[in-house]
Amino acid sequence: xxxxxxxxxxxKVPLPGRVWHAYFEPGDGTSELVSLGVSVYPPxxxxxxxxxxxxxxxxxxxxxxxxxxxxxGTADVEPGVVVHVPPGVFHATESDGPDEMELLCLFSPPVxxxxxxxxxxx
Numbered sequence: 675x676x677x678x679x680x681x682x683x684x685x686k687v688p689l690p691g692r693v694w695h696a697y698f699e700p701g702d703g704t705s706e707l708v709s710l711g712v713s714v715y716p717p718x719x720x721x722x723x724x725x726x727x728x729x730x731x732x733x734x735x736x737x738x739x740x741x742x743x744x745x746x747g748t749a750d751v752e753p754g755v756v757v758h759v760p761p762g763v764f765h766a767t768e769s770d771g772p773d774e775m776e777l778l779c780l781f782s783p784p785v786x787x788x789x790x791x792x793x794x795x796x
Contacts, residue, residue, distance in 0.1 A: 677704055684711065687787040691721025692767075696787045709784035715740065717771025723764050729781045731759045738775025740768050751777070 677698075684695040695712040698704035715738070723743070733742065735751040742749045742757045744765045749757045759765050769775040 679704075681712075685787070689713075689721070689787075691715060691719040694787055700784045700786055705784065707782060707784065709781045709786075711779055711787065712736070713767070713777045713779055715767065715769035715775040715777070717769055717773065717775075719767075719769040719775075721767065723766030725764045726759070726761060726781065726785060728761050729783055729785050730761050731765075732780045733757045733759065734778040734780075736776045736778055738773050739770040740775045741770075742767055751775070 679697045681695060684697045687694040687696055692713045692715045695714065697710045697712070699709040699711070717738075733751070733756065735753055735755045735757075737753055739750075739752050741751060742759065742765055744759070744763050746763065749755075751757060767775075767777070
């Protein structure tokens with residue numbers, strides 16, 4: 675069965691330096707293999723990074739300018755750019771402005787909104 679989810683129907687989860695719009699995640703009956711949402715960063719936002727121990731994350735920049743910073747390097751993002759972060763890689767996101775930065779994030783296996791924020795950071 676297909677499922678349509680509009681932005682206003684996505685669950686809003688305030689996280690450090692951004693608002694996460696959870697379109698689907700574990701337990702909501704949409705997908706068993708992936709979770710998907712949009713992170714909206716205000717201009718100048720630079721929240722502390724985090725690690726997804728078992729999940730890979732594919733990030734698509736839909737709006738704004740910034741970067742994904744890891745110990746392995748930095749990937750500048752702008753609309754149309756995709757960045758892939760393997761499991762276990764510490765990464766941080768920086769939004770340059772002047773507009774909000776919107777990143778569409780796909781996780782596999784799926785994650786629960788903010789669960790990685792609660793774990794100890796390296």
